[in-house]
Amino acid sequence: xxxxxPIFPPNPQWTExxxxxxxxxxxxxDDLHQRELERLFYSKHWCYIxxxxxxxxxxxxxxxxxxxRSVIMVRDLEGNINVVExxxxxxxxxxxxxxxxxxxxxxxxxxxxxxxxxxxxxxxPFRRGVKQDGKINGGMPKDFKLEEHGLTKLKVATxxxxxxxxxxxxxxxxxxxxxxxxxxxxxxxxxxxxxTILGYRRQRIPGNWKLMQExxxxxxxxxxxxxxxxxxxxxxxxxxxxxxxxxxxxxxAMISTRGKGGKNEEVVSGVDSFKETMQLNDARLLDIVPEPxxxxxxxxxxxxxxxxxxxxxxxxxxxRHIQPNGHGSFxxxxxxxxxxxxxxxxxQRRLIQANLFGPAGFVSADDGEVIEWSQEGFExxxxxxxxxxxxxxxxxxxxxxxxxTLIRGMYAYWHKVMEV
Amino acid sequence: MVDFQTxxxxxxxxxxxxxxCDSADWDKWPEFFVEEGIYRLQPRExxxxxxxxxxxxxxxxxxxxxxxxxxKETLYYDPYYQRxxxxxxxxxxxxxxxxxxxxxxxxxxxxxxxxxDAESTVFNAGYYRDEIVRTDMGLKFLSxxxxxxxxxxxxxxxxxx
Numbered sequence: 001x002x003x004x005x006p007i008f009p010p011n012p013q014w015t016e017x018x019x020x021x022x023x024x025x026x027x028x029x030d031d032l033h034q035r036e037l038e039r040l041f042y043s044k045h046w047c048y049i050x051x052x053x054x055x056x057x058x059x060x061x062x063x064x065x066x067x068x069r070s071v072i073m074v075r076d077l078e079g080n081i082n083v084v085e086x087x088x089x090x091x092x093x094x095x096x097x098x099x100x101x102x103x104x105x106x107x108x109x110x111x112x113x114x115x116x117x118x119x120x121x122x123x124x125p126f127r128r129g130v131k132q133d134g135k136i137n138g139g140m141p142k143d144f145k146l147e148e149h150g151l152t153k154l155k156v157a158t159x160x161x162x163x164x165x166x167x168x169x170x171x172x173x174x175x176x177x178x179x180x181x182x183x184x185x186x187x188x189x190x191x192x193x194x195x196t197i198l199g200y201r202r203q204r205i206p207g208n209w210k211l212m213q214e215x216x217x218x219x220x221x222x223x224x225x226x227x228x229x230x231x232x233x234x235x236x237x238x239x240x241x242x243x244x245x246x247x248x249x250x251x252x253a254m255i256s257t258r259g260k261g262g263k264n265e266e267v268v269s270g271v272d273s274f275k276e277t278m279q280l281n282d283a284r285l286l287d288i289v290p291e292p293x294x295x296x297x298x299x300x301x302x303x304x305x306x307x308x309x310x311x312x313x314x315x316x317x318x319x320r321h322i323q324p325n326g327h328g329s330f331x332x333x334x335x336x337x338x339x340x341x342x343x344x345x346x347x348q349r350r351l352i353q354a355n356l357f358g359p360a361g362f363v364s365a366d367d368g369e370v371i372e373w374s375q376e377g378f379e380x381x382x383x384x385x386x387x388x389x390x391x392x393x394x395x396x397x398x399x400x401x402x403x404x405t406l407i408r409g410m411y412a413y414w415h416k417v418m419e420v
Numbered sequence: 421m422v423d424f425q426t427x428x429x430x431x432x433x434x435x436x437x438x439x440x441c442d443s444a445d446w447d448k449w450p451e452f453f454v455e456e457g458i459y460r461l462q463p464r465e466x467x468x469x470x471x472x473x474x475x476x477x478x479x480x481x482x483x484x485x486x487x488x489x490x491x492k493e494t495l496y497y498d499p500y501y502q503r504x505x506x507x508x509x510x511x512x513x514x515x516x517x518x519x520x521x522x523x524x525x526x527x528x529x530x531x532x533x534x535x536x537d538a539e540s541t542v543f544n545a546g547y548y549r550d551e552i553v554r555t556d557m558g559l560k561f562l563s564x565x566x567x568x569x570x571x572x573x574x575x576x577x578x579x580x581x
Binding site: 099197198199200201202203204205206225227228273275278280281282284285331336351352354355358359360362365366368369370372373 | 461466471479480485489490494496497498575576
């Protein structure tokens with residue numbers, strides 16, 4: 001780049017051929033961020049809301065988020081799951097302030113408008129006016145109809161105990177949205193067993209939300225950035241692995257089987273994170289017990305575009321919900337869970353292996369850090385571009401992990417939908 | 421009523437712990453615990469809903485040593501200073517335990533983080549809920565549970581709270 005070219009051009013164009021180079025400005029522009037919310041989060045995409053096990057009883061509710069819109073997931077009195085926008089139809093308040101609870105209806109405290117758990121407006125105070133000195137004062141106009149002023153209702157889909165929703169009522173089915181390849185890996189975890197919620201972890205990462213999708217579509221980094229993965233062979237370039245996408249390249253599964261670890265010169269030579277002599281003082285941190293439902297692979301990381309990552313890394317299982325706030329930050333909410341048939345030992349094992357993950361995890365703490373540093377680089381030089389050429393320029397499924405093909409695929413899809 | 425000597429010993433334990441956490445002398449951190457000692461850092465929402473997940477659940481002194489190795493050798497992170505402000509502890513109870521006295525105590529804490537080139541910000545706020553036992557080496561933690569209010573971790577937590 002010559003010195004005369006501007007650092008902040010007013011209307012930058014994607015001049016790169018294909019998607020093996022992605023301009024930094026896709027991470028730094030507020031206008032693109034809003035278009036992403038419109039086209040990726042608020043239409044044509046099922047977004048993750050939560051788990052059915054979080055609201056087991058009629059009246060149970062839990063707040064969640066679609067993109068940057070607050071929503072409420074609630075089990076109504078008939079036992080059905082509804083998702084409504086947390087915005088009062090009267091004056092627009094985000095009226096639901098508790099994160100979770102149990103209620104027989106919703107109401108907005110400001111003027112006490114009352115909604116059913118399906119989101120229908122049930123009543124407004126003084127609708128017929130107030131009688132005083134023999135005359136009726138005020139009241140809503142005669143043509144005011146309760147049914148025209150309900151909460152915004154989202155379309156809901158549940159599968160295997162996972163709740164998705166969309167503001168777009170014309171959306172394809174969840175199954176078509178995921179596609180058969182990804183559906184297989186989704187069902188592998190959520191095969192109908194009842195889930196047990198282990199708890200939550202929340203972090204705010206000062207980086208563009210897409211970077212988290214990319215992080216879990218990038219099998220090149222784990223064996224390099226993460227000592228635990230390289231040293232103990234949990235995720236490494238010499239592991240038997242496969243990468244698979246849906247037909248649109250938006251979702252992906254990274255499938256890997258743990259190798260024996262140790263010193264394979266091919267993959268650890270010169271790798272700073274590899275610690276040949278590292279040994280755990282307490283072996284329970286990696287007390288891995290294979291489970292029948294794994295069907296072989298020790299780790300499957302599934303990215304469901306744009307809102308969620310499903311983690312199975314050995315005995316630790318979680319959903320990771322991406323909740324953007326502006327182009328340069330997102331909240332990352334981890335819900336760890338187990339299964340109702342877990343033995344006490346397996347329950348404890350999942351809790352201890354959870355030390356590898358989350359905002360303080362032996363492995364995952366690094367990921368948030370590098371995303372922050374990426375964003376800083378993008379902001380200072382938005383006309384530069386990333387280089388995603390590991391494994392070539394092609395997009396396709398592979399039987400190894402030495403490639404950035406999944407990120408190239410995601411940007412092929414992004415480019416098409418975003419029309420930039 | 422707790423005698424002054426005991427209270428003074430608890431005060432010392434708390435201030436020594438904070439000093440070690442703030443001075444980056446990580447190898448000394450496990451030494452505040454007995455061999456079967458437990459360190460947990462847990463979001464308040466999980467604690468109050470009886471959900472067992474922690475941010476860190478280190479279930480022995482050996483596991484705490486593994487964390488020290490992680491902080492020193494395996495994690496890549498933005499370096500930062502931290503400063504613990506620990507409130508005056510409350511002694512909740514003193515009872516007999518198989519190894520002698522078991523002291524249950526609590527204290528509020530705030531940890532301020534300062535990254536290079538950045539202002540100082542409140543990093544984590546919560547309280548310690550402790551079980552303390554007397555040993556030949558002085559008071560040690562049988563368990564230290566850090567229950568934090570902070571709803572959002574500002575990206576990551578690397579060093580001990």
